[in-house]
Amino acid sequence: MAKDPSSALQRRPLTLRDVSDASGVSEMTVSRVLRNRGDVSGATRERVLAAARELGYVPNRIAGALASQRVNLVAVIIPSLSNMVFPEVLTGVSEVLEDTGLQPVVGVTNYSPEREEKVLYEMLSWRPSGIIIAGLERSHAARAMLENAGIPIVEIMDVDGTPVDNAVGISHRRAGRHMAEAIVAAGYRRIGFLGTMMPYDHRARKRLEGFESALIAAGLTVEDREFYSGGSALLKGREMTEAILSRSPDLDFLYYSNDLIGAGGLLWCLNHAIEVPEKVGLAGFNGVELVQGLPCHLATMDACRLEIGRKAAEIVAGKRADGATSGLVIELEPKLEPGDTIRRR
Amino acid sequence: MAKDPSSALQRRPLTLRDVSDASGVSEMTVSRVLRNRGDVSGATRERVLAAARELGYVPNRIAGALASQRVNLVAVIIPSLSNMVFPEVLTGVSEVLEDTGLQPVVGVTNYSPEREEKVLYEMLSWRPSGIIIAGLERSHAARAMLENAGIPIVEIMDVDGTPVDNAVGISHRRAGRHMAEAIVAAGYRRIGFLGTMMPYDHRARKRLEGFESALIAAGLTVEDREFYSGGSALLKGREMTEAILSRSPDLDFLYYSNDLIGAGGLLWCLNHAIEVPEKVGLAGFNGVELVQGLPCHLATMDACRLEIGRKAAEIVAGKRADGATSGLVIELEPKLEPGDTIRRR
DNA sequence: CTGTGCCATGTTAGCGATAACGGCCGCATC
DNA sequence: GATGCGGCCGTTATCGCTAACATGGCACAG
Numbered sequence: 001m002a003k004d005p006s007s008a009l010q011r012r013p014l015t016l017r018d019v020s021d022a023s024g025v026s027e028m029t030v031s032r033v034l035r036n037r038g039d040v041s042g043a044t045r046e047r048v049l050a051a052a053r054e055l056g057y058v059p060n061r062i063a064g065a066l067a068s069q070r071v072n073l074v075a076v077i078i079p080s081l082s083n084m085v086f087p088e089v090l091t092g093v094s095e096v097l098e099d100t101g102l103q104p105v106v107g108v109t110n111y112s113p114e115r116e117e118k119v120l121y122e123m124l125s126w127r128p129s130g131i132i133i134a135g136l137e138r139s140h141a142a143r144a145m146l147e148n149a150g151i152p153i154v155e156i157m158d159v160d161g162t163p164v165d166n167a168v169g170i171s172h173r174r175a176g177r178h179m180a181e182a183i184v185a186a187g188y189r190r191i192g193f194l195g196t197m198m199p200y201d202h203r204a205r206k207r208l209e210g211f212e213s214a215l216i217a218a219g220l221t222v223e224d225r226e227f228y229s230g231g232s233a234l235l236k237g238r239e240m241t242e243a244i245l246s247r248s249p250d251l252d253f254l255y256y257s258n259d260l261i262g263a264g265g266l267l268w269c270l271n272h273a274i275e276v277p278e279k280v281g282l283a284g285f286n287g288v289e290l291v292q293g294l295p296c297h298l299a300t301m302d303a304c305r306l307e308i309g310r311k312a313a314e315i316v317a318g319k320r321a322d323g324a325t326s327g328l329v330i331e332l333e334p335k336l337e338p339g340d341t342i343r344r345r
Numbered sequence: 346m347a348k349d350p351s352s353a354l355q356r357r358p359l360t361l362r363d364v365s366d367a368s369g370v371s372e373m374t375v376s377r378v379l380r381n382r383g384d385v386s387g388a389t390r391e392r393v394l395a396a397a398r399e400l401g402y403v404p405n406r407i408a409g410a411l412a413s414q415r416v417n418l419v420a421v422i423i424p425s426l427s428n429m430v431f432p433e434v435l436t437g438v439s440e441v442l443e444d445t446g447l448q449p450v451v452g453v454t455n456y457s458p459e460r461e462e463k464v465l466y467e468m469l470s471w472r473p474s475g476i477i478i479a480g481l482e483r484s485h486a487a488r489a490m491l492e493n494a495g496i497p498i499v500e501i502m503d504v505d506g507t508p509v510d511n512a513v514g515i516s517h518r519r520a521g522r523h524m525a526e527a528i529v530a531a532g533y534r535r536i537g538f539l540g541t542m543m544p545y546d547h548r549a550r551k552r553l554e555g556f557e558s559a560l561i562a563a564g565l566t567v568e569d570r571e572f573y574s575g576g577s578a579l580l581k582g583r584e585m586t587e588a589i590l591s592r593s594p595d596l597d598f599l600y601y602s603n604d605l606i607g608a609g610g611l612l613w614c615l616n617h618a619i620e621v622p623e624k625v626g627l628a629g630f631n632g633v634e635l636v637q638g639l640p641c642h643l644a645t646m647d648a649c650r651l652e653i654g655r656k657a658a659e660i661v662a663g664k665r666a667d668g669a670t671s672g673l674v675i676e677l678e679p680k681l682e683p684g685d686t687i688r689r690r
Numbered sequence: 691c692t693g694t695g696c697c698a699t700g701t702t703a704g705c706g707a708t709a710a711c712g713g714c715c716g717c718a719t720c
Numbered sequence: 721g722a723t724g725c726g727g728c729c730g731t732t733a734t735c736g737c738t739a740a741c742a743t744g745g746c747a748c749a750g
Contacts (some may be wrong), residue, residue, distance in 0.1 A: 013472075013495065015706060026730050031708065039728055056493045062416065062469040063706030065407045066735045070708095081432040090426065094453070103467060106451055108439070122448060125406040127358075148401045150358065236637020264638045267612075271640050293579020293609045295616050371700050376738065384698055408736030411705045500742060694749085701742070702733105711729080719724080 014057045023051035034059055037048045065127070074316050075123035077107045077116065077133040079201075083233070083260070084288050085305055086134070089156065092309020093132060100317045102129065111200045117142045124149055130316030136161035137202045152313040152325045155302075158203050166328040168311045172203045175211025175301055175334045179255065179283055182336055184218045186343045188253035188281050191215065194240045194265065195257030197227040204257045207285060211255060224248040228238070237264020245280075252280055259284035259291050262298050266341060270295060282341040287334075297339030304332040359402045367398035395592040401686070410472070419661050420468035421449045422478040424456045426545075428578070428648055429633050431479070433499065438477060445662045447474065456545045462487045469494055469594055475661030481506035482547045497670045499657040502648075503548050504676045511673040513656045517548045520646055520679045521555030521621020524600065524628055527681055529563045531688045533598035533626050536565060539585045539610065540602030542572040549602045552630060556600060569593040573606070582609020590625075597625055604629035604636050607643050611686060615640060627686040642684030 016027040023030065025044055028258040032038040033048040040048075051057075065071045076093055078086040093104050105128065107119035117139050121133070124145055130152045135160075138146075146164045148154050160173050181190065195204055212222055224247060226240040227234070237260065245251060256262035262284025269276050274281060276296065284291070286304030311330055312322050338344070361372040368375065370389055377383040378393040396402075401474075410416045420449070424430040437450050450473065452464035462484050468476070469490055475497045481504075483491075491498050492507045498510040505518050509554055527537065540549055557567055571589045573581040582605065590596060601607035607629025614621050621627060621641065629636070632647030656675055659665050683689070 017706085027706090028708080028731080029729060031731085035708090037708095041728065044729085056489060058466060058469045058490065060472060060706055061409055062411045062472060063735090064708070066411050066737085067706075067708035071407065072724065081435060082429070084427070084429075087426040088430075121403060124403045125498070127405060127407055146401065208724090232634040232637045234420055234635050236638075239639060267640055288576040290579050292577045293581075293583060293612070295612055339443060362736085372736090373701080373738075374699060377699090380738090382738095384696095386698060389698085405736055408705090409738070411737040412736075414738095633719085656697065692750090695747095697744105697746090699743085703738105703743090704740105705738090709734085710732090711725090712729105713721105714729090715727090717725090720722095 008303075015056055016057075017263055019048065019052050019057050020043045022055060023048045024105040048176070050250070071127050071129055072101050072103055073105050073128040074102050074127060074130040074132060074232060074313070075107060075120075075126075075128040076104045076152075077109060077119055077123065077131065079109050079111045079134055081106075083258070084290070085286055085303065089309040089312075090133075092306040092311075093313040094309075096310050096313035096319065097317060100319065102317055104132075104313075111198055113139045113142070113200060117145075120145055120336075121164055130154070132156055132312045132316060134284060135159075135202060136163060136167065137200075152316045154315050156308050156312050158206070159329055160206050163329060165326055166312075166315050166330075166334070168308050168315070168328075168330040170304055170308075170332050170334045172206035173210035173213075175285070175303075176207035176335060177213075177214040178210075178334070179207075179285075180211045180214035180218070181300060182338070182342065183253050183255070183281065183283065184220065186277075186281065186345060188343075189220060190223050190251050191220065191253045192244050192248060192254050193222045193225040193257070194237070194244060194261060195225070195227055196261075197229040207257065222255075224252060224281055226253040233234050233258065233260035234264040234267070237261030237266075238268040239264075241268045242267035245274075249315045254280060256282070256284045259286045259298060259300050262300070266294060266296065266298050277341045277343045281343060287337060291339070296341065297337075299339040299342045300337050302337060303334055307332055359400055360405070361402075363400060364393065364402050367400060367653035368393045373558035388485050412634075414473055416472050417446050417448055418450050418471060418473040419447050419475040419477060419658070420452060420465075420471075420473040422452045422461065422464055422468065422476070424452060424479055426453055428603070429635070430631055430648065433650040434479075434654040434657075437656075438658040439654075440656035441664065442662060443657050446664055447666065449477075449658075453494050456543055458484045458487070458545060459649075462490075472505055475499070477501055477657045477661060479503075480547060481512065482506060482545075497661045497663075499660050500632075501653050501657050503551070504674055505551050508674060509661050510671055511623055511657075512580075513653050513660070513673075513675040513677070515649055515653075515677050515679045517551035518555035518558075520590040520630070520648075521557075522559040523555075523679070523681060524552075524630075524646060525556045525559035525563070527683070527687065528598050528600070528628065529560070529565065530628065531626065531690060533688075534565060535568050535593075535596050536560065536598045536600060536603075537589050537593060537596040538567045538570040538600050539582070539589060539606060540572055541568070541606075542574040551604065562603055567600075568596060578603065578605035579609040579612075582606030582611075583613040586613045590619075599618075599625060599627050601629045602626070602630045604633045604643060604645050607645070611639060611641065611643050622686045624687045626688060632680075632682060636684070641686065642682075644684040645682050646688045647680045647682060649679060652677055 016030050019030045020027045032040050033045050109116040132154045134157050155163045155167045157169040159167050159169045226244045228236040268345040287300045291298045361375050365372040365375045378390050454461040477499045479502050500508045500512045502514045504514045505510050603632040628644040632645045636643045
């Protein structure tokens with residue numbers, strides 16, 4: 001046992017050298033075998049692989065990356081993992097990166113510009129071969145880092161602004177406008193808004209801006225609003241709905257900045273025998289899977305999360321048909337899903 | 346503009362050398378400044394920092410890690426990001442790692458042993474300084490890699506088994522037993538189970554095992570069961586509940602393997618005017634925040650996710666009061682939250 | 691004025707891999 | 721039999737940084 005070559009008792013970590021000694025070839029040949037690169041005869045290949053397996057050798061990518069000046073990492077920087085929207089983007093990214101040898105590495109900013117700056121710096125210090133980062137708004141320093149990185153950058157989720165390099169997303173302003181138009185067209189007139197109190201959630205802000213501008217164009221305004229931060233979004237949705245409706249009982253439509261609070265609001269309305277969508281209409285945003293499980297379908301707008309992840313990954317992986325990795329702006333079309341909470345005319 | 350030193354036009358990436366040239370000191374001194382290590386006079390420190398900022402220099406950790414044989418990364422390997430339980434574990438990990446200089450890097454296995462093996466291999470190739478990995482069951486090769494890694498390993502979520510090194514979690518068998526006992530004590534007798542069809546979700550399996558063994562001890566059995574895979578868990582919860590109750594209308598309790606399908610079931614029952622908890626009792630598992638937003642509180646059992654993340658991170662970071670980083674098994678106590686869906690006696 | 695010690699900085703030698711090139715050998719070609 | 725070429729494998733020189741040690745200057749004691 002003490003001499004078991006695969007035992008942890010080895011104090012000195014294994015290197016290519018150990019494998020090359022064990023298999024009687026040079027380190028270079030071992031390296032070639034383990035990377036499937038260059039010409040190696042079948043016989044020695046087998047010998048090397050056997051030795052590596054026997055020893056339990058795991059290549060040291062730190063050294064490999066330094067020598068080859070190539071790193072198979074793609075940094076993915078997002079605001080949060082806990083609201084179901086970004087995990088789906090990640091799924092799209094992973095799908096596409098799967099067979100490219102590239103690997104996503106996730107950084108989370110918690111919607112804080114300072115943290116974003118720090119996370120970006122950390123990521124860049126590993127010299128990734130591409131960056132996918134949510135949003136277009138960031139600190140001066142962060143933008144400078146992106147501009148100087150010398151690798152493909154894709155800013156995702158949003159296209160209302162000026163990207164550093166590439167952008168893949170939707171126009172949240174248009175999404176907000178579109179929703180407002182649908183609501184007005186359905187005959188609703190007294191409209192309330194419920195959202196998060198996050199100064200740095202620029203996409204929610206843009207949706208509201210678009211929403212309000214379309215209302216104004218129709219001669220209407222947002223008559224009341226309610227904001228929250230932290231806690232269970234579903235519960236907050238209930239609470240805010242109760243608050244806004246008791247304060248402004250005449251509202252006939254509630255626009256929620258995300259599906260989860262919208263779902264909470266919907267459940268509250270159903271529980272309080274408020275006729276949806278006749279008396280009060282409701283709509284959320286994101287198109288999260290969860291709403292499919294509700295007793296009645298909340299109107300929402302799909303944010304194209306999976307597709308955004310996929311397209312962004314294609315750009316950094318150089319997998320696009322046209323081979324472009326720079327200067328692209330891809331605007332996807334969010335689809336309105338009217339569900340059961342907007343009157344049909 | 347073309348000569349702007351901070352412009353991306355620099356084709357050659359920046360190195361310590363560039364900063365040392367720009368500030369008139371040796372590379373070593375620059376390195377010391379940027380790492381806050383060793384003695385450097387205030388004056389030169391300022392000069393170096395100014396130069397680094399001016400150039401937009403970002404240190405190359407690949408080289409740094411190779412030279413120092415130290416990597417500030419902790420691998421966190423989990424089955425999924427999309428079910429709300431692991432993001433919370435990550436939150437706990439991040440909190441504790443925050444001020445240690447260590448950084449979590451997440452790998453996702455999708456409940457597949459093959460992927461776990463691959464992800465682990467990838468992670469180890471970056472020579473992280475610790476590993477936090479969900480579950481105790483894994484392939485032979487994966488276990489061998491962990492054993493040979495020579496770094497602190499913490500297996501999380503579960504303690505029913507033999508850890509490679511450390512473990513932090515709860516006993517899912519006991520959790521299942523405990524729930525069954527509470528259900529039986531509340532007077533329910535005809536019990537159904539609804540869960541996922543995931544052969545590799547060992548924790549769900551153990552909960553069911555514990556659950557059944559406690560029922561048997563009480564002279565009962567699980568009378569009917571329903572399984573699902575994929576899709577919106579909330580919706581599946583509705584569908585499965587409808588299916589099981591129409592097949593076995595006499596059931597008086599439904600035990601769900603997670604809160605999300607439990608919530609779906611609860612909503613279905615409320616919609617179909619089934620008296621909860623009098624006629625049918627319900628319970629889930631995990632204690633996710635979401636259930637707080639439901640019209641009535643689903644009984645559940647807190648899985649201590651945040652605490653698991655924290656304790657695991659403390660071990661790999663060497664932050665425990667006793668300084669131990671090896672051989673620990675920390676069993677946390679899941680708390681039964683009876684909510685409103687189990688009869689009170 | 692010399693020795694002692696410390697502070698601030700420089701020098702040297704890797705860390706573990708890979709790129710680039712070189713060499714040897716065997717076989718086909720003319 | 722000389723030539724060429726391709727398959728297979730080894731040698732050498734980095735990659736960018738840091739540990740460890742070396743050095744020079746200056747203050748201070750004796």
